[in-house]
Amino acid sequence: MTNKKYELTNENCSVYDVMGIIGGKWKIDIIYHLGENTLRFGELKKSLLPITQQMLSKQLKELENNNIVKRKTYSEIPPKVEYSLTDIGKSLNPVIQSIIKWASYYSDHLSKK
Numbered sequence: 001m002t003n004k005k006y007e008l009t010n011e012n013c014s015v016y017d018v019m020g021i022i023g024g025k026w027k028i029d030i031i032y033h034l035g036e037n038t039l040r041f042g043e044l045k046k047s048l049l050p051i052t053q054q055m056l057s058k059q060l061k062e063l064e065n066n067n068i069v070k071r072k073t074y075s076e077i078p079p080k081v082e083y084s085l086t087d088i089g090k091s092l093n094p095v096i097q098s099i100i101k102w103a104s105y106y107s108d109h110l111s112k113k
Contacts, residue, residue, distance in 0.1 A: 021062075021063075021066045021068065022068070022092065024059070026048065026051055026055060026056070026059045027059055027062070027063060028096055028099070029048055030044065030048065030056075030059055030060065030063060030069070031063070031068065031069075031085065031089060031092055031093075031096060032096050032100075033047045033048065034069065034083060034084060034085045034089070035085070035093060036085075036090070036093075037084070038072075038082050038083070038084040039082065039083055039084070040080070040081065040082055040083070041056070041057075041060075041081055041083070044056065044060075044083060060083060063089070067086050067088050067089075068085065068086060068088060068089040068092070069083055069084070069085060069086065069089055070083070070084055070085070070086050070089075071083055072084070
């Protein structure tokens with residue numbers, strides 16, 4: 001197997017597109033906490049303290065629009081909504097685990113601003 005060097009150019013900006021989709025303060029945390037789970041909004045919010053309800057709603061909507069998260073609404077009273085990862089979202093799990101491992105390994109060398 002050869003080690004192919006990947007060069008970022010304007011032509012292959014899909015890396016930047018992906019970072020635009022999963023980047024930000026909360027999205028990786030949301031994907032991580034959903035993992036293989038299905039969670040209701042309140043459960044997810046509790047696991048992401050101190051996220052605000054408005055910010056969680058916004059982030060979930062963006063992830064849903066990008067086919068990373070799916071939202072299932074039940075016609076019940078009171079309303080019940082559950083969130084889970086799509087297959088595309090689940091495919092990010094090993095990537096996020098690698099990022100966590102990398103960050104843990106190099107945390108002493110990273111600038112903390």
